Amino acid sequence: MGSSKTLPRLDESLLSYLPQFMRLSRQDIRDILDQAVSRRFDADTVIFEEGAPAERFYLLLDGYVRVLRITKEGKRVILLHIQSGQLIGIARAIGRTEYPATAMTASECLALSWPMSLFDVFAEKYDGFINETQKAVGRRMNEMNTRIVELSSQHVDRRVANALLRLIDQSGREVGDGVEIDFPITRKDLSELSATTLHTVSRLMTAWERDGIVKSSRQRIVVRNPRKLAELGHVDKTKQPPIR
Amino acid sequence: MGSSKTLPRLDESLLSYLPQFMRLSRQDIRDILDQAVSRRFDADTVIFEEGAPAERFYLLLDGYVRVLRITKEGKRVILLHIQSGQLIGIARAIGRTEYPATAMTASECLALSWPMSLFDVFAEKYDGFINETQKAVGRRMNEMNTRIVELSSQHVDRRVANALLRLIDQSGREVGDGVEIDFPITRKDLSELSATTLHTVSRLMTAWERDGIVKSSRQRIVVRNPRKLAELGHVDKTKQPPIR
């Protein structure tokens, strides 16, 4: 289970490089930190649940978080991945009083949180906060749009390829022979991201491993040849119907 | 082509019942209207295009608008339907300087528009404007999430059923023997909403027509038995796996 504490005193450098807080004075950042609760979460732990009253909002300091929904049939659908430095649970920014989806850690995580009532205070008081937050909302919306387009128009292999590309783009870590996804990820997770089954993902991965595009072991994926993967993901049908 | 004019003087009642403007004084509304450009659009006309600089934002007074993207292969994917009373092109509200998608009229439309620079002015000056706008963003985000979940987890027939249900919910008009979708809609449109082909939609429609669930003619769809359609759309598998 995660542990919750406010001590020792949080260092100001935690926030001072994040776009939301960049323009603030040392004192403002100090105030913000002094009101925060810091907490560690184990991997695969629910931070907040869809439909629950949105009581707090979080800043992910370290680790990765998945935003997901669970269908009536109990099937998980991953909507987004969030990396450190990002705010989550900002229901207030989109005029909601309940969390619209579930947030679950993908790896061990460290997060600060504040009561939602402070969101309005921050928005009012701190220059750039609301603006950067809106930008973040915009980016996520854009990612969702892209997902919808992908799901609607592309075949499984492309969807999986694109999901992988997005993951290494957002949370890739350079390793000796390629770029590794920086948190444990299973075939099942990938299938929940790309709307297919773990079986199909597994088949694709072995095929790509044979071609030297990826290398994977249990819960670890290294993309050795992002270029080639991108070719699979992007569409380069020579015939491009005019947009009439 | 659409015509553009500022005369005759717009009536205040156009705005005074909309949530964004509800709390405002007569004078404020007058000011807002005096800065607006009013314009009529024919059906199937582009209002603004994805990627273009977001120079104006719009308030749809009458008609229906589709928000869509076009894939590299030239395939259209409809992201949302917008009904009258809603703002569109509010890129600014999500921190963007370009329109993230294309807006196209689904029927003849009437819209007011303002230069984007006024967005910040409205947000600052008029109580409730930014709040209601954020709520609208939240609703659209929610709809997108639902789309993603649907596309990821449901079969074609359910997706089409749900798309229809959403359409009659958002823009249904009571007619003698059911609820009609209030704007011209083709099988192709429906297929672009539910990620399938017009052929499959056609087959489903004829099957449902045989069952008395819908009635359709060219570009017109009447849902006679929403209840039954909802049964098709909702999932009522008795076995509900635990959410472990």
Place this chain on the structure above:
DNA sequence: CCTCAAGTTTGTTGAAGCGCAAACAACCTA
């Protein structure tokens, strides 16, 4: 009234990919 374009229906075919099942491999902990 005729023509044409746009939308719709219907049939046929093939393959993608899902469900199911079983075996296997890696890791965890007792």
Place this chain on the structure above:
DNA sequence: TAGGTTGTTTGCGCTTCAACAAACTTGAGG
């Protein structure tokens, strides 16, 4: 080190649906 748990691979059958094709319907415009 044994035993259990969790993740992964692989094969096979079968359903679903997209692709292709072609005829038909409807409505608009001359």
